[in-house]
Amino acid sequence: xxxxxxxxxxxxxxxxxxxxxxxxxxxxxxxxxxxxxxxxxxxxxxxxxxxxxxxxxxxxxxxxxxxxxxxxxxxxxxxxxxxxxxxxxxxxxxxxxxxxxxxxxxxxxxxxxxxxxxxxxxxxxxxxx
Numbered sequence: 001x002x003x004x005x006x007x008x009x010x011x012x013x014x015x016x017x018x019x020x021x022x023x024x025x026x027x028x029x030x031x032x033x034x035x036x037x038x039x040x041x042x043x044x045x046x047x048x049x050x051x052x053x054x055x056x057x058x059x060x061x062x063x064x065x066x067x068x069x070x071x072x073x074x075x076x077x078x079x080x081x082x083x084x085x086x087x088x089x090x091x092x093x094x095x096x097x098x099x100x101x102x103x104x105x106x107x108x109x110x111x112x113x114x115x116x117x118x119x120x121x122x123x124x125x126x127x128x129x
Contacts, residue, residue, distance in 0.1 A: 009091055009102045013110040016078050022051065022116055035076040038068075038101070040090040041108070041129075045082060049118040049126025051111065059086045062093055077101040082108050082128065 017023040019035050037054035039046055046056045055072050059081070077094060079101050081087040087103035094101040104111070108128045112118050120126035 009095070010084075010088070010105050011078065011102050012105055013114050013116065016080070016104045016111075017114070017116050019078060020051075020053070022053075035078045036072045038072060038077045038079045038090070039081070039108075040079055040086050041081050045108075045129045047121040048129035049108070049112070049120050051080065051108075052117050052119050052123075054080070059090050062090055068099070078104060080104040080107050080111070084110075 011019070014023070016037065020037055021034060037051050039050050039054045039056045040059040040062065041050075041056075042058050042060065043056070046058075050056065055069050057066065057069060077091075077099060079087040079091045079094070080103070081090070084103060084105050084107045087107060091101040091103040108118070112128045118126040118128065
């Protein structure tokens with residue numbers, strides 16, 4: 001039986017880390033079957049700190065109709081933002097377009113608090129803006 005969070009398309013930070021390979025090492029898995037983290041925060045937030053291996057496309061860009069980056073097309077997406085609000089909106093929007101997407105409850109704040117890796121635009125230790 002699925003957990004209540006899985007049934008509603010929402011997962012915890014720990015589930016996201018396990019599904020993307022971050023729970024066992026500092027970088028995401030490159031396997032095509034591994035879900036991809038899609039960060040939907042604004043560019044300044046992304047540059048301050050993001051999950052290694054995540055792909056960026058802001059919620060604003062999604063609402064503007066910009067296409068998904070090539071490297072995430074056809075893959076299951078785990079959508080993340082700062083707190084979980086924008087990622088929920090993005091996951092719902094993506095789902096209406098036939099994309100398999102769930103969002104991360106608590107977002108980057110909970111990710112960083114869990115001690116999971118965060119890097120800045122230069123690949124150095126990042127912060128959650």
